[in-house]
Amino acid sequence: MGLFSGIGGFELAFARHGAECVGLCEIDEVARAVLTARFPDVPLYGDVEAIESLNDADVVTAGFPCQDLSQAGGRTGIKGSRSVLIDHVFRLIAAAEKKPEWVVLENVSYMLKLKGGNAMLHIIEQAEALGYNWAYRVLDARCFGLPQRRERVVILLSRTQDASQVLFPAGRVEPNVDDHVGLVSPQSVYGFYWTEGKRGLGWVKDAVPTIKGGSALGIPSPPAIWNPATGEFGTPSIADAERMFGFTPGWTEPASASSSKAGARWKLVGNTICVPMVEWVCKQIMAPRGLEALTDALAETARLPLVAAYGIAGRRYAVNVSKWAITAPPPQLGQFLVDSLKPLSVRAASGFYSRALESTTIRFADGFLTSLASYIERSKLASSLS
Secondary structure, three states, X not given: OEEOOOOOHHHHHHHOOOOOOOOEXXXXXXXXXXXXHHOOOOOEEOOHHHOOOOOOOOEEEEOOOOOOOOOOOOOOOOOOOOHHHHHHXXXXXXXXXXXXXXXXXXXXXXXHOHHHHHXXXXXXXXXXXXXXXXXXXXXXXXXXXXXXEOEEEEEXXXXXXXXXXXXXXXXXXXXXXXXXXXXXXXXXXXXXXXXXXXXXXXEEEOOEEOOOOOXXXXXXXXXXXXXXXXXXXXXXXXXXXXHHOOOOOOOOHHHHHOOOOOOHHHHHHHOOXXXXXXXXXXXXXXXXXXXXXXXXXXXXXXXXXXXXXXXXXXXXXXXXXXXXXXXXXXXXXXXXXXXXXXXXXHHHHHHHHHHXXXXXXXXXXXXXXXXXXXXXXXXXXXXXXX
16 A cells, blocks of 8 residues: 555555555655556555545555655654644554555655654554564665765565564675765766755755756756766756666656646656665565664664664664665666756856855865866857857
8 A cells, every 4th residue: 555655656666576565655645646557456545634444455556755864854843834734644554454564764864953853663562552662774876876966765564473574684885986076987977956056955966956846936847967078068858767765767647738837747756755765665575575674773762773773572772784785787777868968058067166256165076177167168159149
């Protein structure tokens, strides 16, 4: 059963491994158009507050709203009007005669920092009150081969199983990407956000920063990409962005019939989950390989760890793992760029360039800003000649 289904990332991942979806829940009409097209035979519900049953589901998934927990959002916390809707997951579990064996939740990793991690503590306390064991782990989408630096916390609850046996199967896996700002490789392409101010997420080699649903102004906000070999600056197509989440290109096309807004599909994609990440969790649930990580018992007053922890039989443990679940080849952004980049406009490039020069927190590799300045001048010249 999928709650807060969005465009069906959870459901698609589980379906790829033989699971049958018994219900979807999504209040956004544009997202519902995608779900109706992609899961035509599955019951689709609207407001989670109105649902009364989990349809005897064995697994419940929920990428619950992040607006109150995001670093870029209101930072209200788990009691905010949007993120507090997670409580309906536990309301439904408590009311179910047949309780789900597994519950898989997902949200922004910043929730572990915000207000001392109160959001995670709130979830854990509700899970333990219902008799569920739990584990959580922050995962970087790049470890699954996706060219996107997207860190999300996956929270796994189990009624009878030890959830740590699922989320921590390989000990400590070190990242195999180079996030240090240094010399530019002409064989690589680089992602950054042209909408950023003087502070931000910076840039990424062979990947893009976390793809967002839109800017604070409500306009489409695809990341920008720089190819140092050609001096090209542009933004990817929505189809290529879908690839960066593990969807087939065109997955959100049904949304076009429900909304004519230019950023409608970008909003859907920016708010979804990376499908390969969920597939990994699904495979682990089907065949857990056991806990292979260093653990330390947490004192009752200890703050929850910022990366990973688990609880079983009322006891809680910190887990010494990285945000990399598996050892995979480094992602290659260029392989996901099937469509031509849309050239970055002079206005967008110039605005970003001015802010980057004034920033004291964002660092770029040697040659990046010089290349951007050259691109701006070439674009101005081309515009004047056209």
